[in-house]
Amino acid sequence: MQTYFIAFLMLSVLANAVHCGPVFIWNSEVQPKSVFPRIKQSEFLEVIKPLQETKMIAAFLYSTLAFRYFRCGSCFPFLSQQTPAFFYANVERPEKALSSLNVTAHLKANSDGSLETHLVCEPGKLYLISLNELKRSSNSLKSCDDAIKKITTATNCAEAAYMFMGTKDELVEPIGHLYQHHQFSFHFSQFQVHTADGLDTIQLQGMNVSGMDPVLTVEFKANNSDTALTFNVLLSNGYFEIKAFKYNETQYYVTDLYAPQTSSYACGKIELHNDxxxxxxxxxxxxYDKDKRIADFRFKDPWTCEAFTSPAIISGLFVAAILISILSVGVGMLMSVQAPTKYDSALGQNLYINVTE
Structure with a gap:
């Protein structure tokens, strides 16, 4: 009996630890997806199959591609300029999903980012192109970007859909759960409490929403204790806002956690401290949905927590202001230089030049 229990527990852990990866799609219009919730293989295939019927598809595969790499704007100068472009952060084994379709060929890019075989620009063609050979370069991400630019430019196919995705099974943060109650929807992947003894992961369950507009009270019960995580959602002037979280009888205040009711609020990490x-x-x-949610639920466009006035940006603006001030003073001094109107001679009379304005 104990053996069966351990085996069941291991299978449960493996079932929950689904490996997901990012997928970047460009040069084609596809259905936008929410930022964090997982996209299943069946859902991903529903997006890809209509594209294969009308376009050639070229999927570029890089084994160590992770979500965090797309936060580097300078790593992908070519991809960052592509329109239309769509980003799926968590797709369940995207390479396996594409392999279930009718794949035309599995190709591999050389160390210089080129292909030995040209891509045929015909609807229904599906190419899986490995870029793992570029790992040896000093800047592998930039090399992948250059290779993608080189291959797509050489193909010169107007009716084509391009993708860039990871292939290595990488166990990242837990996928999390989506909780919905009446007009409020809440998703998070993990809740942790950092104390002097270490970092503890708390399992939250059973979201309950009480109260009425304009103040809603949201409560999550912790299944390993009698405590609960609670917060209030304030509705005013077309926005919804959270000002504080309460856990274990302790209040954690937060700022700038708000979004328009026409958008959703998204943040990769919310960390709140006390003493x-x-x-x-x-x-x-x-x-928050003012109207009743439809059956096919999807989060609205995210209002992210990434602030424009970050310390790095403020420091850059401050240094730029100092340099511009010094440059302005220097240019002003150069512009004030004039031709001399008097020449003094130590041996003879002084020479004066009359200047008429």
């Missing part, structure tokens, strides 16, 4: 401990919410996305 002795901290709470951490990972991959948070929430939204």
């Amino acid at each position: 002795k401990e901290a709470i951490i919410l990972r991959r948070v996305q929430m939204q």
Whole structure:
């Protein structure tokens, strides 16, 4: 009996630890997806199959591609300029999903980013192109970007859909769950409490929403204790806002956690501190629906927590202001230089030049 229990527990862990990866799609119009919730293989195939009927598909595969790499704007200068472009953050084994379709050929890019075989620009063609050979370069991500540019330019196919995705099974943060109650939807992947003894992961369950507009009270019960995570959602002037979280009888205040009711709020990590401990919410996305939710639910366009006035940007603006000030003073001094109107001679009379304005 104990053996069966251990085997069941291991299967449960493996079932929940689904490997997901990012997928970047461009040069084709596809259905936008929410930022954090997982996209299943069947859902991903529903997007790809209509494209294969009308376009050639070229999927570029890189084994160590991760979600965090797309936060580097300078790593992909070519991909960052592509329109239309769509980004799926968590697709369940995207390479396996494409392999279930009718694949035309499995190709591999050389170290210089070229292909030995040209792509045929015909509807229904599906090419899986490995870029793993470029790992040896000093800047592998930039090399992948250059190779993609080189191959797509050489193909010169107007009716084509291009993808860039990861292939290595990489266990990242837990996928999380989507909770919905009445008009409020809340998704998070992990809730942790950081104390002096270490970092503990708390399992939250059973979201309950009480109250009425304009103040809603949201509560999550913790299944390993009698405590609960609660917060209030304030509705005013077309926005919804959260000002504080409460856990274990402790209030954690937060600022700038708000979004228009026409959008959802998304943040990769919310970390709140007090004197002795901290709470951490990972991959948070929430939204308030004024009207009744439709059956095919999808989060609205995200209002992210990435602030424009970050310390790095403020420092850059400050240094730029100083340099511009010094440059302005220097240019002004150069512009004030004039031809001399008097020449003094130590041996003879002084020479004066009359200047008429």
